[in-house]
Structure formats: structure tokens, C-alpha cells
Amino acid sequence: TINLVDLAGSEKIEKSKAEGERLEEAISINQSLSTLGLVIEALSKKASFVPTRNSTLTLLLRDALGGNSLTVMLAACSPAAHNWTETLSTLRYAVRARKI
Numbered sequence: 001t002i003n004l005v006d007l008a009g010s011e012k013i014e015k016s017k018a019e020g021e022r023l024e025e026a027i028s029i030n031q032s033l034s035t036l037g038l039v040i041e042a043l044s045k046k047a048s049f050v051p052t053r054n055s056t057l058t059l060l061l062r063d064a065l066g067g068n069s070l071t072v073m074l075a076a077c078s079p080a081a082h083n084w085t086e087t088l089s090t091l092r093y094a095v096r097a098r099k100i
Contacts, residue, residue: 003064005057007033012086032057037096039065044099066100073097 007029018026035055042050043066052062065071075094077087 001064003061005061007036031055033093036061037093040096040100044096071097071100 013023013026013030016022016026032055035051035058038051038054039058050062050066052058052065058065063069073094075090077090
């Protein structure tokens with residue numbers, strides 16, 4: 001089985017000035033990515049509890065994370081100076097994912 005997941009859309013809400021449905025979507029994406037980060041951290045530390053049920057994303061990916069699976073993450077970074085905080089955040093996230 002191959003799972004392809006596009007995690008694009010993580011953004012700083014203040015910077016994007018998102019409102020309405022776009023704001024709700026951005027909050028949901030950021031919460032799912034935070035939960036995925038917690039799952040990655042728990043797996044890398046071989047914790048006895050891994051919070052895969054805390055998000056739909058992690059629930060769907062639970063069989064693909066850790067264990068006998070191969071996980072690949074592509075991190076898209078912006079070379080623009082005004083996006084440096086998002087780029088740094090993306091790179092830190094990728095480093096965490098690498099520890100699985």
C-alpha cells in the first residue's frame with residue numbers, strides 16, 4: 001500500500017490574514033500537523049503510547065508510520081526572505097520526521 005499525503009497549507013495565520021472558511025481550514029491543517037508531529041516524536045522515542053487517534057490524519061496514517069513501513073517526506077521550502085519563518089519551521093518538522 002502506498003499513501004500519498006499533501007501536507008501543504010501549513011501557514012502562519014497572522015501572516016495569511018485568513019478569515020472565515022479559510023481560517024477554519026488553516027486551523028484544522030495546523031492542528032493535524034501538530035498531532036502528526038506528536039506522533040512522530042512518540043515513535044522516535046519508542047514511547048508506549050502513540051496518539052494516532054487524536055487526528056483524522058494520524059488515524060489514517062497509523063499503519064504507514066513506524067513499524068515495518070517506509071516513510072518518505074518531501075519538504076517544500078521557499079527561498080524568499082519574507083518566508084524564512086515558514087521555511088525554518090518546515091525544516092525543523094522534517095528533522096523530526098527523519099527520526100522515525
